[in-house]
Amino acid sequence: MSDPPGEFQLIAAIRERIERAGAPESVPGLILGSGDDAAVSVHEGASAITVDALVEGIHFQMPPFEPRNVGHKALATALSDLAAMGAGGSEAYVQLGVREGITEEQLLELADGLGALAATHGLAIAGGDVTRAPSLLLAVTAVGQAATPDALVRRSGARAGDVLAVTGELGGAAAGLMLLERPELGAALDEPVAAGLRRRQLEPAPRLAAGAALATAGATAMIDLSDGLGGDAGHLAAASSAAIRIQGDRLPVQAGVGAVAEAAGADAFELVTGGGEDYELLATLPPDRLEEAAAAVAATGSDLTVIGSVDSGAGVELSGPGGESRPVGGFDQLRRRPAPPDRS
Amino acid sequence: MSDPPGEFQLIAAIRERIERAGAPESVPGLILGSGDDAAVSVHEGASAITVDALVEGIHFQMPPFEPRNVGHKALATALSDLAAMGAGGSEAYVQLGVREGITEEQLLELADGLGALAATHGLAIAGGDVTRAPSLLLAVTAVGQAATPDALVRRSGARAGDVLAVTGELGGAAAGLMLLERPELGAALDEPVAAGLRRRQLEPAPRLAAGAALATAGATAMIDLSDGLGGDAGHLAAASSAAIRIQGDRLPVQAGVGAVAEAAGADAFELVTGGGEDYELLATLPPDRLEEAAAAVAATGSDLTVIGSVDSGAGVELSGPGGESRPVGGFDQLRRRPAPPDRS
Numbered sequence: 001m002s003d004p005p006g007e008f009q010l011i012a013a014i015r016e017r018i019e020r021a022g023a024p025e026s027v028p029g030l031i032l033g034s035g036d037d038a039a040v041s042v043h044e045g046a047s048a049i050t051v052d053a054l055v056e057g058i059h060f061q062m063p064p065f066e067p068r069n070v071g072h073k074a075l076a077t078a079l080s081d082l083a084a085m086g087a088g089g090s091e092a093y094v095q096l097g098v099r100e101g102i103t104e105e106q107l108l109e110l111a112d113g114l115g116a117l118a119a120t121h122g123l124a125i126a127g128g129d130v131t132r133a134p135s136l137l138l139a140v141t142a143v144g145q146a147a148t149p150d151a152l153v154r155r156s157g158a159r160a161g162d163v164l165a166v167t168g169e170l171g172g173a174a175a176g177l178m179l180l181e182r183p184e185l186g187a188a189l190d191e192p193v194a195a196g197l198r199r200r201q202l203e204p205a206p207r208l209a210a211g212a213a214l215a216t217a218g219a220t221a222m223i224d225l226s227d228g229l230g231g232d233a234g235h236l237a238a239a240s241s242a243a244i245r246i247q248g249d250r251l252p253v254q255a256g257v258g259a260v261a262e263a264a265g266a267d268a269f270e271l272v273t274g275g276g277e278d279y280e281l282l283a284t285l286p287p288d289r290l291e292e293a294a295a296a297v298a299a300t301g302s303d304l305t306v307i308g309s310v311d312s313g314a315g316v317e318l319s320g321p322g323g324e325s326r327p328v329g330g331f332d333q334l335r336r337r338p339a340p341p342d343r344s
Numbered sequence: 345m346s347d348p349p350g351e352f353q354l355i356a357a358i359r360e361r362i363e364r365a366g367a368p369e370s371v372p373g374l375i376l377g378s379g380d381d382a383a384v385s386v387h388e389g390a391s392a393i394t395v396d397a398l399v400e401g402i403h404f405q406m407p408p409f410e411p412r413n414v415g416h417k418a419l420a421t422a423l424s425d426l427a428a429m430g431a432g433g434s435e436a437y438v439q440l441g442v443r444e445g446i447t448e449e450q451l452l453e454l455a456d457g458l459g460a461l462a463a464t465h466g467l468a469i470a471g472g473d474v475t476r477a478p479s480l481l482l483a484v485t486a487v488g489q490a491a492t493p494d495a496l497v498r499r500s501g502a503r504a505g506d507v508l509a510v511t512g513e514l515g516g517a518a519a520g521l522m523l524l525e526r527p528e529l530g531a532a533l534d535e536p537v538a539a540g541l542r543r544r545q546l547e548p549a550p551r552l553a554a555g556a557a558l559a560t561a562g563a564t565a566m567i568d569l570s571d572g573l574g575g576d577a578g579h580l581a582a583a584s585s586a587a588i589r590i591q592g593d594r595l596p597v598q599a600g601v602g603a604v605a606e607a608a609g610a611d612a613f614e615l616v617t618g619g620g621e622d623y624e625l626l627a628t629l630p631p632d633r634l635e636e637a638a639a640a641v642a643a644t645g646s647d648l649t650v651i652g653s654v655d656s657g658a659g660v661e662l663s664g665p666g667g668e669s670r671p672v673g674g675f676d677q678l679r680r681r682p683a684p685p686d687r688s
Binding site for chain 1 (some may be wrong): 367379380381382383385386387389390391392394396397399401403429435437438475476477483487493499567568583613641
């Protein structure tokens with residue numbers, strides 16, 4: 001196997017590709033970007049900071065993932081956390097781990113995916129580090145901004161009487177993964193529908209604009225759907241010391257999810273409520289702000305669907321499509337399988 | 345093999361151990377710490393941000409590393425980057441990757457090491473994420489503060505006529521690693537000397553106080569010695585568009601390095617100039633600020649030694665202990681072996 005490129009030559013090539021993909025070299029407040037011991041920024045107002053990672057063999061396999069999907073999705077998962085605060089993204093810092101057998105061209109394609117998503121959201125890749133690792137991995141630190149700390153929406157503000165709403169559609173990421181692993185499951189689907197499912201798994205769109213709109217429209221609590229609706233609703237309920245009731249018959253389901261589940265002999269409702277990785281936003285709102293919030297989210301090109309309510313108490317109560325009570329699971333990053341139903 | 349602990353239970357246990365080790369739960373400017381989608385901070389002045397990672401099998405093996413060494417060193421390497429800017433550390437964000445076979449107790453010991461170093465520097469662990477991974481890994485994002493962007497020292501400010509100085513002593517991390525791998529090399533050493541070498545490899549001390557002192561005392565450029573004196577001097581020379589001349593007979597060498605090198609049949613000068621991981625600071629200063637800088641560094645409990653000068657031109661010129669010219673190498677994180685001599 002030929003030598004990997006040298007560290008400093010590779011970093012320079014990656015930086016060039018990120019900029020060629022359209023990512024801004026700088027953003028307001030960023031004084032010094034990558035290339036020194038640390039980046040330097042000056043931000044008025046409040047900053048939101050989050051870290052997230054994608055690890056080959058755990059979160060993705062190549063194939064079906066292409067390197068550019070990996071770059072996109074690693075940044076998207078971190079930006080989704082900022083979206084759930086209602087923060088605008090400003091900078092990201094990237095720790096890249098490179099295993100043997102990964103070519104320089106693959107790393108540059110990964111940079112293309114990262115850079116293209118950064119360009120979409122006007123985000124600078126302000127720093128990073130490269131090391132060898134036993135598998136390809138990308139740990140992303142994303143930094144976002146808001147005018148004041150109070151403008152950022154926490155998980156803990158849901159109050160009894162609030163409505164529970166979700167952006168976009170659910171179940172697509174889980175169905176997309178099944179389709180990528182077993183393409184024959186898509187035999188009955190129109191190609192644009194199948195492509196939509198695959199894209200949701202490979203290159204999810206962080207809902208930054210919708211998150212900011214919801215924050216402005218009075219969202220009392222918010223979380224992004226990474227581990228699955230049931231599990232993430234449980235986090236929100238626990239942080240807010242409130243009960244969350246989800247009406248399964250109101251959940252917005254991405255086109256094709258039912259057909260893929262049927263072809264696989266799987267339960268579509270499980271994919272929608274426990275599949276995770278859809279990276280939509282789950283928010284709670286005072287009922288009198290709902291109309292304003294729905295309009296604001298619609299203006300970002302997404303939809304807002306009321307799927308339940310907040311009550312006093314604790315835990316998550318999920319009714320199935322026929323109104324029957326259903327157990328609530330989530331996704332455990334360490335066990336890498338559904339977590340046991342929430343006992344809280 | 346028994347199940348790993350669940351993700352959320354583990355995160356709670358790690359947070360508890362970090363705080364029990366004395367790390368502050370919050371710091372000035374930190375509005376919201378870990379437990380939500382993102383941390384929230386408000387910092388007046390300038391922030392410095394850096395990312396760094398330690399990967400098992402690449403940067404360390406267990407043994408000789410104990411889990412608490414891993415937690416300490418991962419944070420230390422990131423803080424060392426802040427030290428090289430002259431920034432004070434305020435928060436760190438931790439991405440932890442856990443492989444099979446690592447026990448919960450080992451992860452909590454890792455948290456002890458991380459928390460103890462955070463406590464030493466009054467740093468809050470403000471966020472983090474845990475995932476499975478094929479080897480134990482810790483990626484740390486460190487955030488530091490300064491009054492203004494101009495108070496932070498870049499690599500690019502070295503000017504012809506400046507003196508070149510280094511904090512502390514060199515060569516200890518490389519000799520310490522040899523000693524950990526082959527304890528018999530330390531047969532001729534007093535135990536405190538051997539322990540000092542091992543500690544330099546296992547738990548290096550980031551020079552935050554010395555870095556801040558050098559920034560205040562007029563350092564024109566600064567870099568931390570992670571890849572080795574030769575390579576890091578090369579980065580500083582390139583960023584400053586200047587030539588760096590290093591007098592090998594003036595280098596401060598940690599006690600025991602010569603004896604370990606001799607026992608191993610290795611070249612002590614190579615360990616001192618190319619070994620890397622000492623995490624001391626290399627700084628350039630106007631000659632008329634040297635006395636002030638030396639006093640300021642001494643007040644932090646470290647030493648400052650003049651080891652060369654800055655000249656017009658490019659690249660690094662290194663003279664050996666006898667005054668002869670020596671090739672300059674560095675350390676390449678991807679090749680994980682000495683980089684070829686700098687041709688610039």
